[in-house]
Amino acid sequence: LRRHLAEFEAVAVLVTHDPLDAMVLADRLVIVEHGRVVQEGAPADIARRPRTDYIAQLVGLNLYRGQAEGHRVRLEAGPAVATTEELSGPAFVAFPPSAVTLYRDRPAGSSARNLWRCEVAGLETHGDQIRADLTGELALAADLTTVAAAELDLHPGAEVWATVKATQTHAYPA
Incomplete structure (x- = not known):
């Protein structure tokens, strides 16, 4: 399938439930959860910056949402996480x-x-x-x-x- 898609000279839409197929075959992903689009972009960008627990689980990351202030993200439910990035406002923090x-x-x-x-x-x-x-x-x-x-x-x-x-x-x- 990968070879066929590489040789295909038009736009192809591939619908799959297999995250590995999606990450390997796609140039661009559109992730749908419960009937709505929750994230779209290049596979590497989605793997690096997941925006839902489902996507984080697929790419193998611990993911949390909270409020950033400097080099810390105060989580919605729980403690703060120290980071190297300096941010302010709503933020995600992830780690493998x-x-x-x-x-x-x-x-x-x-x-x-x-x-x-x-x-x-x-x-x-x-x-x-x-x-x-x-x-x-x-x-x-x-x-x-x-x-x-x-x-x-x-x-x-x-x-x-x-x-x-x-x-x-x-x-x-x-």
Whole structure:
């Protein structure tokens, strides 16, 4: 299909429910949720700046909405997130699950500007990694190796501390 579309000398509209097909085949995406357009643009732009939880989940990001003031975004439901971008007004802040570091005890001396107390709600195996779904001060997903998960003795109900460096977040206007 990709080769055929590349050779096709007219506009083609491809409707798919497969996000991978959409990201690989399209020059431009129009995302429809519940019958309305929620975002449109180049695949790379949409992956970098998702505007809904659904899109963030498809591209593998933790996404939050809040009010930016300087290098912080105060979330609608929860704490503030430190960022490297300086913004003012309604904003989104996103970061990948791989940016999250977990600790069983509150870390001392960490350079991470973002620190939240969480509880493990669930664990899923993704290849050679574990995705931990966390609740608490901030609901988020964290990716870690199976070895790290075992060393931390992670299980549903386990209390952990999650950190994210400001340099690993991406904030942008809502």
